[in-house]
Amino acid sequence: MLSTESAATVRATLPAVGQAIEAITARFYDTMFADNPELLRDLFNRGNQANGEQRVALAGSIAAFATALVERPGELPGTMLSRIANKHASLGITEDQYAVVHKYLFGAIAHVLGDAVTPEVAEAWDEVYWLMAETLIGLERDLYRESGRGWSDATVVARRAESPEAVSFLLRPRSPMPFRPGQYVSVQVTLPDGARQIRQYSLSLAPERGDWRITVKRVRGDAAPDGEVSNWLCENVRAGDVLRVSAPFGDLTLPPGDGPLLLASAGIGATPILSMIDHLVATGSERRVVVVHADRAPDSHVHRHELKELVESLPGATLHRWYEEAPECSCRPTPAVGRADLSAIDLPDGVVACLCGPLPFMRAVREQLIARGVPASDIHYEVFGPDLWIAGRS
Incomplete structure (x- = not known):
């Protein structure tokens, strides 16, 4: 929960920050990638950066979290945070990376808003950021404890065309890993330019079947990076190949019980x-x-x-x-x-x-x-x- 002083400051400045949030996130990503090109090459989705979707989503999540803090004190947006935490865990995000994000995000806020960022405003929004960050770190820590962290190998047992634009791959992980129906895994591939890009694919078989299956659809986009991993998988991967995969994550899972x-x-x-x-x-x-x-x-x-x-x-x-x-x-x-x-x-x-x-x-x-x-x-x-x-x- 925000302190009383910070809540008042965030409430007063939320309209101005909200109006500028997309400019802030654009500046944030541009400066962070300029100083840390390996993050764009090996962690962030280049397609979502090229089409601007990741910037819009980040802006929306920050605005939604701050709004919840001032309008519904004591009630965090649990569904949104769970979704973000699961995605972060599937990418292997570490706690120290939140400090990197903080540095460039607050640099972008100061650059875009200028003199409007007084010490009081900076302190209040710093509190918002770390409340969100610490909540996500806690959720991700629990996910890593439950499912594990890092990458493992999975052998492609079979490949099958499911439609003119989609291919399924039957995978056999080196070590058996359970999952809940509805979850996804990340797949990391090394592309021709050396980038190690990561994408998430839902598991489309029941856990009881033993092997995993992902179904990959080709993506035809106007921006060059669009679909670069999906298209590479469809065009290059065959039975016998080995893929680098994460543990299963994801919060859309089959509701328990016997209800309709x-x-x-x-x-x-x-x-x-x-x-x-x-x-x-x-x-x-x-x-x-x-x-x-x-x-x-x-x-x-x-x-x-x-x-x-x-x-x-x-x-x-x-x-x-x-x-x-x-x-x-x-x-x-x-x-x-x-x-x-x-x-x-x-x-x-x-x-x-x-x-x-x-x-x-x-x-x-x-x-x-x-x-x-x-x-x-x-x-x-x-x-x-x-x-x-x-x-x-x-």
Whole structure:
């Protein structure tokens, strides 16, 4: 909790900082990478830096945390912090790196805001930063204690084309590592220019299957670095190769208990949902499960046949699919045409929802669920890449 004096200062300066926060984060990254180029080369996602998404997400998370401190004292934004901590743990972030971030972030604040940063203002925002940093450090310390830190090897057992743009890799870690359905692993690759870039990929098999599986979709972007790791994996990795992987992390996991579920995905967001459904099948679950998936067309729907077979294996599950393009399709049950519309779907009382897919899809599904009376606290989501939802972007 902020001190009384700092809370008053942050409340008074929050509008000015909020208005300048994207300029501050841009300056922060530019100066930090200029002095520490290895951070951009080997730790930060160059694609997200090139398209500006990481800067927007950082700005949004800082503003959201500061707003929570002054508007809801004693109540931290737990979901946001958990999501950030899991991503940091998957990258192997260390405690000393928070001091590096502090140096360049506060240098950027002073540069952008100039004389408005009085000693009192600097002290108040310093308190905000270290409250956020120490909370994340504590969460990450717990995650490392539970799952481990560092990188290990996993052998590619098999490679399979899942759609014209997606490939799955069956991985066998050198040492068995458990995970919860819905979690992801980081994969580190050395690219042709020598950079060791890291990306996260959801595990799309149930933990009970033993081996891991990731499904990688090619990314076609305007910015040169976009999709550089995913595209490299799809073009170069074959059975017998060895990949550097992290332990599994991620806070969108299958809700425990035997209550009803809505598992909704779009596009490549199918992968963590598939792991959840596979786990339910592997454990003989009789939970009521409503499965929703939306995609561009049947041919682009990764693991389409597998999803149908898994849902048919669950006695309490139903499958609903939407495709924006509707060529002749032998899919059964017959998919709907257009975008996902949950208005006519029978949702059981007390349903808990897990969503994964593009932000517009998740926003639309969340709005439909809230309109139908599902509490916001029972709607959980996973964002692939920087969390622009926090930043109010889509």
